[in-house]
Structure formats: structure tokens, C-alpha cells
Amino acid sequence: MTVLVHVEVADGHPDAEALGVLSAARAAGLEPVAVVVGVDASSSVGPVNRYGPSEIVVVEGAALGGAAALPRALALAEVMREYPGGGRLLAPTTTLTTEVAAVLSARTGAGLAWGLVDVRLDAGEVVVVRSAAGDTVLADIGWTTAWGIGLFRSHAFDPVEVDGGAVLTRVVDAPAGDDRGVETVEIPRGDDDGGERLDQAQIVVAGGRGLRRRDDLDRLRELARLLGGVAGVSLPLVELGWAPRSMQVGQTGTIVAPLLYVACGISGQIQHRVGMERSGTIVAINTDPAAPIMSWCDLAVVGDAVEIVDALIRELSPPS
């Protein structure tokens, strides 16, 4: 069964999360058509082809130069029109793909399923799995509409390379539609604030509301440095203005899956859990033994996070 997979290309590279969705669709016995979208999408045909698409459709053109959702949605709607019977469009969850999905839903009547962690083929239908209610429930979801769009959580799947022959490739010019006067300009990145490294890090030391002062974050950075990792935060610290959003671990921040995750003063609310539960080893330090995270980590330490972090720093610091 054919499904479309939205693969966004930025800076000449296909989104690795989208390649993961492609791999998962292939593994589920579906025939995924990779719809590769971006101003320079053609350059990514080779890399995308390694992940087993049954077909590649390239959508490119000057209209995709910015980071706006509307021109992408218009272009994807053109591709969808080639399947008059409807179908399923799968994508990873980013700000851009979320907005594209919303616009497509409004324009085509497509149903929206989100927060997804798995996909399978069941009696000829695509069934997706939603992890809900703080990951206490898994729900199998189907669509009632001709078109259905599914947004998968980051790190739901790993990209898997497969041997494959050449696939038919079509190139679609993104239509220069009405952009409603919206102008999107990318602001060049300033100093590296750790956002990208957080996603790649094998060790993450993260702080939450249990920290007393903004300066406590420096203690976490020090421990992260000693362990060879990076520091992160939970949503409340971003809302307090203590840390930039690029440091946020969570469903709407960065979703991480390091070998080690040390949660300091983090209660483990749903949206944070989604962002780190696939970590290898989880150590949680919290004064409240009843905090949610204390029941689903590997090592639950009841105590003041900053005091214990300080003790770890003393233990791990090279003798002076």
C-alpha cells in the first residue's frame, strides 16, 4: 500500500527524522513514496534513496526558499491531487511539518493524527499508534477521512539503510502561490548556544524547577562537562527565562535519546518525559519521592539536586 512521506531538505540534507519515518513505513510493509521538499531537493535524491522509498517525488523551486509553511503545503497538495482516491501522508514532527500538516488539513479535509510512535499495516489499512496521557496509554488510531496525515514524534524511529534499485523519480515545481504577504527571514545563528549539540549528545544533564537559582544551571553545566555531555533544561526553566528554548528537552523542545540522562529537580511531566524517555540510563534526583519521574527511571535519588550535583562534581573533578 502506497503512503507519502514528507522529507524536508534543509541546507542540502534530508531530515534524518523523516528518513526514520521512511524506514518505519518500509518495515511495516508499506510502499513509501518519499516526497522530498526544499529549494535544493534534487541534491538529496541519492541519500534518500538509501532508505528504501518505492518512489521519489522531488518538490522544489524558488517558492520554497524561505521557511514558510504555505508554499510547501500548496506543493504537497499538488502531489496529493495525483492520488484521487486519497491516501496517507506521514511526517516527523517539526514546527514546519506541523504547520504544513495543519494547512493541508484545512485545504484538503485531511484528518490529523499526532504524537505518534509507531505505524503498521492492518487488514489493508494504515494504523498509527499514539502515545497518550503521559505515555500511560497506547492508542491505535485510524482515519475516517480520504486523506489522513500522521505526525510522528522525534526519535520514534531510526533510519535504516536498505539495498535498493533505482526508483522512479519525478520532479514537481512548487507553485508560486499566494503567500498572503507573509515574509519569513532566517536570522543567522549567533554564538552556539548548545541547541544542536543537545540533539547529538550521548550524555545529558538536565535541570528543572527543583533548581533554586539561575546560577544553579552552571553547576549542571560543570557536571555535564566532567561527564563529557551537555546541559539541558525542562520547559519551566525556559518559561522562567533562565535558559533559551534551544536548551529545552521535551515534546516541543529537543527530543533526546542519549546513553545517559541525569534529571536534576525535574518532576517528569508528560511533555518532558516524551522528550527523553528513550534515553539509555535515566538517573533522577528529586526531593519529592512521589514525583512521576521517580517511578520510571533507573536510579531514583531522593535529595536536593544541587547538593548532589555538587558532590558528584567534587568526586569527578581531577585532583588539583
Next chain:
Amino acid sequence: MKIVVCINPTTGAAVDAADAAVRAGSTPVGALRESDTHAVEQALQVAEQVRVADAGAAVEIVAVTLAPVEALGAVREALALGANRAVLCDDTTVRGLDTAALARVLAALLATEPADLYLACTWSGDIDGLLILTAAAEILGLPIATQAGSFELGADRITITRQSERGDQRVTVPLPCVVEVTSTINQVRYPTVKGRAAAQNKPVALVRPAQLGFDPEELSATTRVLALRPPARSRTTETVTDAAAAPGRIIELLRERRLL
């Protein structure tokens, strides 16, 4: 200038409801959510800026929500903060709808209050608010800027900055438009005693989805829950309550697992 503040644009359907319940935590339905206070605050700041530029300018702030009637308390809080009037659309007949279907109801509701600016602040831990607002803006044919971390009102346009996976972006949208702000965008004020008293006399219109120009019976959820099951549990938790012994045990565990 007319500003519509859209309060709590989230889903209530099926598994979405379970998420919504977890997320609401201890916030009662009759209280204005923390995120909503930032949308109201942004509206107040825009109104003040318009009045400073032109003392005679007509400015109206309307709080709009699709919610159970118990949310009247939340609406009154928005009025106490300075909104001029409110519209509460009773969601009883549409509560079972999902994200995509609710966006259609919200769009129909917003269409009853033509405005220069629609403001909302969605709970930033999930994406349903972003989906609903973006879809509603598209149905209305309005430009939208989302996840605004800063907000600048120009003569006929609004410029925001936002953080995304692709780096920071500056987005300019012409009025009329929809702008979703984040909860870091402003410091909220609190209602005064005078404001609370005034809120009691401000008009609140109660409407039903059927009055929005469509038959709620004909609108159905776009997704269906086929089965529910508990997730497999994968970790066994070891608990350390002796804070003095904890650092040693952590280091021991990291060595056991070759993480150190």
C-alpha cells in the same frame, strides 16, 4: 483596532482528552490558564500602544473561547484584566471532535468576530494548539505567525521573532492576521479589584456551534481510536533515599554501565 483573544484553543477528543486532562493538572476549567494570560497581556499591550499613538483611536478587545460553560470564570478573568467583552461558544455538542474538526469549529467562531488581530497563546508542551490555530487561520484565509517570542506592531503589519529547529526566524505578517505568542513573550499583570468589579458588568455572549453556520451533527472527527492498551514497562527502578550515599551509588552505576 479590534483584537480577538482566543482562549485555550486545545482539543478535547478521545485520546486527546486524556492528554488534555494530564496537561490541565490542577487548573480548574473556570480559571484562566497561565498560557492564556500571556495572550490577554499581549492584547492589552497592543491596545495601549495604539492609544498612545492616537488617543482617539477606537480599540476593542474581545475574548473568545470554545469551552464548557464552566469556563465562564476564565472568561471573567480575561474581562477583569481589561478585555471589553467576551463570546463563549458552548462546546458540549463538539467536545468529541478531534484536532482537524475542531479547527473548523474554531474558524467558524472566529469568523463571527471579524478583527484586525487574532491572538492566542497555546500550551507549549504539545502541538495540538499550533495545529488548530494554523488550520483555523488557513480556513479563514488569514496569514499567521506562530510561536512569537517577540512582537512588534507596525502601521499595517506585525513583525515577530521565533525559534525553530532551523534557527531563529523573523516573520512579518500584514493585518488582519493571526499571531500565536509564547508564554515567554511578556510579563503578565494581575487583575485589580476595580477590574474584577467591572468584569461583572461586561457583556458575555453565549453561543452554540449550531449558530455558527453549520450543523454539528454533520461535523465528525477525522480520526478514530481503534484500540487502547498500556505500554510495555521497560525499566526497574532502584531508589536511594540516603542523600549522603547517593553520589557514590550514582558513580557506581555509571561505572557498571560503562558510562564513566
